[in-house]
Amino acid sequence: MMHQLAENTTAQGRRSTSNSLSHLWYVLRTNPITLLAFVLFALIILSAVFGPALVPYDPLQTNAAIALQAPSSEHWFGTDSVGRDVFSRVIVATRLDLAISIAAVALSFVIGSTLGGIAGYWGGWLDSVLNRLMDTIMAFPLFVLAMGIVAALGNTIENIIYATAIINIPFYARLVRAEVNIRREAGFVRAAKLAGNSDIRVLVMHIFPNALPPMMVQVSLNLGWAILNAAGLSFIGLGVRPPTPEWGIMVAEGANFIVSGEWWLAVFPGLWLMIAVFTFNLLGDGLRDLVDPRKRT
């Protein structure tokens, strides 16, 4: 239903929007888990935007007198080995972790769509070369490839973003290629060409929008994965440097104290990381139900 609605966008634009909205509401009402995911998503966005202004303590302020205190009403998530407030650090870290993954996913979205669109529309040798390239990237265990890229390009946050983007490109390129390829000879494409639109205009304005619904599902699932990937890289000491608050680094620092029982250092940032990834995964599944009810599992 969504596809057909999307494919005659101009004529029935308004009706399709209101239909989508009521459909969205229907799905949310019948699926409380997706509703929960939307609520969590809103909370994460809010803490990324307003978190740094709202937290009770300076995330970098050390105070040796209150080091390693267990969670209390004063310090909700306790304090770390140099007396920084763990709650403030966890909340402030949201912005950085989210920024890294959004930047990475946006990059792979744009590059993957461009490559996939070209390959799917023109086909031929371009298509073969691209397929080979994507196969080669997928031939690496992806996290390991990201490690190798960061090691080669240099240990900075930007390179974490590039590495995460590169390992995600094949997913987008393949998706767009498939979606473009099946519509290459469709009636509305021929009509658009006959009306005098250039190839690029047909590809970008007429074919590509039809690939957007499945792309959104991919974006949501990928965001969770990108956060996990970036946090994993900083856990092994790549990218983000201490004392910057970031979930992966905080878990790594907390790991040293877990064997002596100071659990709050690692558990709270880890829990937040998990909730964020969980939210994006739930959201992706929810969006999939919305976009393509047949694939519901």
Place this chain on the structure above:
Amino acid sequence: MSMVKPGSRARAIAARMGQTLPVLAGVVVISFLLTRALPGDPAAYFAGAAADEASIEEIRIALGLDKPLLQQFFLYVGDLFAGDLGNSLSTGQPVAQDLARRLPASLELTLIALLISCCTAIPLGILAARNPGSVIDHLCRVLVTAGVSLPTFFTGILLIYIFYYLLGLAPSPLGRLDFIYLAPDHVTGFYLIDAAIMQDWYTWWGAVKQLILPATTLALFTLAPIARMTRAAMLTALSSDFIRTARAAGLTPRKVLYGYAFRNALLPVITTLGMVFSFTLGANVLVEKVFAWPGIGSYAVEALVVSDYAAVQGFVLAMAVLFVVLNFVIDLVYTAIDPRIAFEQS
């Protein structure tokens, strides 16, 4: 319908091997580009901080960095065929040797973890598919979504806290054997096998105790995709015509479920294993760091910290080759259990 020729299966395998070679070539090209993409001057880097102009130039010529890029690539490929991945700066040993020595530890951990997760996830997926909407089905769904959201390093730390610090059940999370044990004689490098060969069950049990937590951590992570795929594949298989026919013919539910539905559902599950391996080999690095496991993952992490590039790039290449080989093996298994492949080829 055409006859199955005896050679057709062999031809299918040969065709698959032919597809693997370009991928391997691509992997080598990418890892070459990664070694040459180092920031700054690699020669100055390999010469060390105290080197002067002359010795940097000497290193440049010794490494072949003064030659054109294409020639450098062929030199690199030649070195690879000779099994030379360069020397590690931190250990002073050839990287290939370091990796070979540490690989069994990683493989033992990864394979045990996959065994645990397959033995849990496949029955779980079958049960969930057999009783849709039941408690087990819901449990399966929650587990599947939660499982992919778990950062492996966090699960590992949580397990250490619960089973080592709180309950005192697990040994201290430091490597493959506690210091009170002696490592078994090196035969395969797999402690469980080597100790069993020596009939040293005391050490064998010691190795098992060290292995349980990291293997469970990895298994929890890989559980989700396998359970999800098993459930979906079983649902598809159970709703297909041949199952209805089998039921109508009066076969026992057991025979229908395991003899027919499961055999067909196994194919997509095996395909998923390829992706699962990719995740496992990546997650392995994190788990090895958490549990101080002396495998190739922690080797790479240690090398990264001191910017030991040859070691890191050797590790990346080794992992990629391992992954390509694993995918090839998965395809062979697939060919072996799916009789239709032989038909398609003939």
